[in-house]
Amino acid sequence: MSEVPPLPLDRGSSVPLAVQLADGLRAAAAGGTLRPGDRLPSTRALAAALRVSRTVTAAAFDQLLAEGWVAGRTGSGTYVTALPVGLPDDGARDAAAGAVRAPDRDGVPAALDPGRPCVAALDRAMWRRAWRAAADPEPDDAPRPDGLPDFHAAVVEHLLRHRGLTPDAVLTTAGTSAAVAELARLLPAGARVAVEEPGYRRAVSALRAAGLRIVPVPVDDDGLVVDAVPAGCAAVYVTPAHQFPTAVRMPANRRVALVERARAEGFLIIEDDYDGELRYDVAPLPLLAALAPDTVVHLGTASKIVSPTLGVGWALAPPPVLAAWRDLRERTGTRPSPAGQRVLVALARHGDLSRHLRRLRRELRERRSTVLAAAAAAGWTAHGDPAGAHLVLRGFPGTEAGQVAAAAGRGITVRGLAGYHEGPPRTSGLVVGHAAGTRADLRAALTRLTG
Structure with missing residues (x-):
């Protein structure tokens, strides 16, 4: 089908036109006007027919692609792949968002634990296209400890476009946790390393496994308390x-204070920028690596913005650290797999990665709003910057441990802040991730969590 189905738009409504259009296309599918296999009009043709800007139609298509019931085919167009089911009269958007259920790899509905990416936002045609392109180069006949030059070029462009950083050199890693484990082996045996409390337990474990002494430093509403280091x-x-x-x-001001102390005292700052691309409100603050490239090791990863399937990340570091890191890899044979690097290169080469990030930010912003609404309805409070894919809920009845146990009894996995401490917990709350599964999975899990 290439003709435009009836799609009434109310320009006087407070609902954005792109949302109305997405709702209308879902309703057309639920009513039988559109069927699986039908080709949708192009964004340009639809914009002309409806007398709206192409920005409106592109945003609506991006939303439907993220929800998974339409898919793009290179050089052909966008096609309906599944039908929403049982749309209520005034709730089409909510029901349709969960029409195509995306179970995780174990076939279990999405949990609320943090750290998982929003793979529902991935355009599957884009994903398959990138993997096919990654298979084009001839197989390597020698290891590449530093990573692929094309990958480095893609990362440099990505960091400039999305993080405002212009690195001189890039080292490929297998992700931020793997990078921390490698870095730990470059530090003197038994050295003290300050970590955030509460903080990322995998990084702490990697540091401790290298024989380093862990020094927990409290976190407040502005992050690490620099004066407590x-x-x-x-x-x-x-x-x-x-x-x-x-x-x-x-x-x-706290970033500057940390950099000043690092320079004055000669310690290294390990900046884990695991999801720094995912901001929804304003441009991000300058990276520590931009403020002090001479004393900061900056770590990034594709796991949170695309998928851990790629198993790749990147590191920027002062020249002496990079030299020692390369020497470690030469001596141990440690090196990241080139397959994921080639896929990311393919995604970046044709602009797919940037388009995916725009779609992902919109999707996660909507999901965050869903969590905020559920918390408010339950009388709970939500805390955290408008960024990333998790936030903290407080103000619930009873204790954190009781809420975690009650959620488990209802079949929901959620984590408490107590589990992210080295010692006795300094603060409490539920750490709620909202990226995994479909929107319907998220809403169902939140209902069971707050019910």
């Missing part, structure tokens, strides 16, 4: 763009 540390591990797990952002 003790003297004599070899490194400080931080997540300043979106602290994990409290979801707060480190302000500029």
Whole structure:
């Protein structure tokens, strides 16, 4: 089908035109006007027929692609792949968002645990196209400890476009956790490393496994308390763009204070920028690596913005650290797999990665709003920056442990802040991730959590 189905738009409504259009297309599918296999009009043709801007039609198509019931085919157009079921009269958008259920790899409905990416936002045609392109180069006949040059070029462009950073050199990694484990082996045995409390447990485990001494430093509403970092540390591990797990952002004055201490005392800052591309309100603050490339190791990953299937990330570091890192890899044979690098290169080469990030930000913003609405309806409070894919809920009845146990009894996995501490918990709350599964999975899990 290439003709435009009846799609009435109310320009006087408070509902954005793109949302109305997406709702109308879903309703057309539910009513039988559109069927699986039908080709939708192009965004340009639809915009002309409805007398709206192409921005409106493109946003509506992006939303439907993210929900998974339409798919794009290169050089052919966008096609209906499944039908929404049982749309209520005034709730078409909510029901349709969960029409195509996307179970996780174990076939279990989405949980509310944080750290999982929103693979529902991936355009499957884009994904398949990138994997096919990744298979075009001839197989390597020698290892590449630094990573592929094309991957480095793609990362440089990505960091400039989305993080405002212009690195001189890039080292490929297998992700941020793997990078921390490698970095830990470059620090003196038994050295003290300051970590956020509460903080990312995998990074702490990687540091401890290398024989380093862990020094927990409290986190407040502005992230790591820089004045509480003790003297004599070899490194400080931080997540300043979106602290994990409290979801707060480190302000500029505290970033400057941390950099000044690092330079004065000679310690290394490990900046884990695991989801720094995912901001919804304003442009992100300057990265620590931009403020002090001489003392900051910056770590990024494709796991949260695309999928852990790729198993790739990147590191920027001062030249002496990069030299020691390369030497470690030469001696141990450690190196990242090139397959995921080639897929990311293919995604970046044709603009698919940037388009995906725009779609992903819109999707996660909507999901965050769903969590906020559910919390407000239950009388709970939500905390965290408008960024990333998790936030913290407080104000619930009873204790954190009781809420976690009650959720488990209802079949919902949710984590409490207590589990992210080295010692006795300093704060409490439920760390709620909202990226996994479909929107319908999210709404169902939130209903059971707050019910």
